[in-house]
Amino acid sequence: MSESPKKPTLAAGRRELKELVDTCDAIAERKFNPFFLDVKLGVETLRQFFPLWETFQDHCMDAHTLNRLSEVVRLQNTQLKFQSSALYADPEFIVRKLERMSEKRLVEVLLQSWHPLAELEQLTEETVTNALNYWDTLLPIAERWKKKQSNEGKPPSPINNEMLTGLGVHGEEFNTQINRLHEELRIACESSKVTDYWTFVRRPTYQETVHRAYLISFLITYGFAKLKTDDGKLSLIPVDEPTGKATANSISFPIPVPRSS
């Protein structure tokens, strides 16, 4: 029993035309050989779906596809003419040759066919304008030296409490955030004594998530909470009576925060 051919549908027609246009565009962008596409089959596809078109957009798409197919025919024609010209060389053959040729040999080939331009360099209106624009935006030499010095960076130096407060890593506000998070952790662990790290850290935005992960790292370092790992699963356990001091024998445990949920 032979299988009956599928009845063409409007949705299938739109999809086919889109694929056809994409292929034609790829050929025009030199991603494929122009003979990769069977133009006759493309035209038959257009003919097959033409009676199904309903909207103005469908007819526009039909005309656009026909236009792209004609572009492919033009490229096929150009390729045939090119292949019969003296410049024709098989791309694969050229690539293999280029890969195996030494730099010196390549230069020798170029020099045999290279006739460089002879011209005199002098000021033009455009070069003067460019020079003036550059001069106008150029800082005085003293400023530029200053900039260079600052780029080199200062050597490490001690930092005091005031500076830490200014940077937002110390001080009342920071402590408030830490205490608030500690309280939140305690509430989250009231029933089970332990909570999943990612459930506690993750927030709708990436920025918030990173900020919480950053604060939690302080909670752990200063003994407000403990981090437990179990087969790759991370859990947080709050400490009821924190020391508030960094643990002497603590280890560094990096936790990457992925952007995707």
Added chain:
Amino acid sequence: MESKETTQTQPQTQTFYSDKLKRAMHLLLFRRGKMPGAKEWEFKEKIGKNYEQVLEQLNQLLSELDLEIKKVKEHTPAYATQNEVPTDESRYYITLKGTLGLKEAKMIGWRIDNLAALAAVVAFLLSKQGKAPREDLEKLLANKFGRWKSITLVDIFLRTGYLEEDDAGVISLGWRTQSEIDLKTLMTRMAEVKL
């Protein structure tokens, strides 16, 4: 009386003609815009209708110095077929008639590896009918010169006019390749190379 007239007009014609030659030479040598050389309309405007004869005579003078005047059609690719209609605008340049040696090429500021890359890029593009995606070019160069260098090389060739890039990232041969490189000779030499 007649002889007097003749002696008066002869030097006048020579001066007038040499003046045109000078003007043509200035137009060709001194850059006025982004590109060197001069356009057809500039010659028509500054020299007159007989500019082609003037250029021919100038070409004869230059050939003794191993230079020649080259006419390049703008926006008409070198690999264009006969059916493609060329644009009216032509640009004239002075180029070297002969060729340079390896040492001379170094002397005029070219690095040997950059020239090797230029040869590879032009040959590759020609084999692809003058156009190829930028990634393909970078991949080709990366095999020989390394990934980072390949990006820089493509940028150099784009900046110097040997290549052109359109909005879709498709690279084609630039005006300078068409002016300076004898594409048929390049492909013939490339085919002749024995590995």
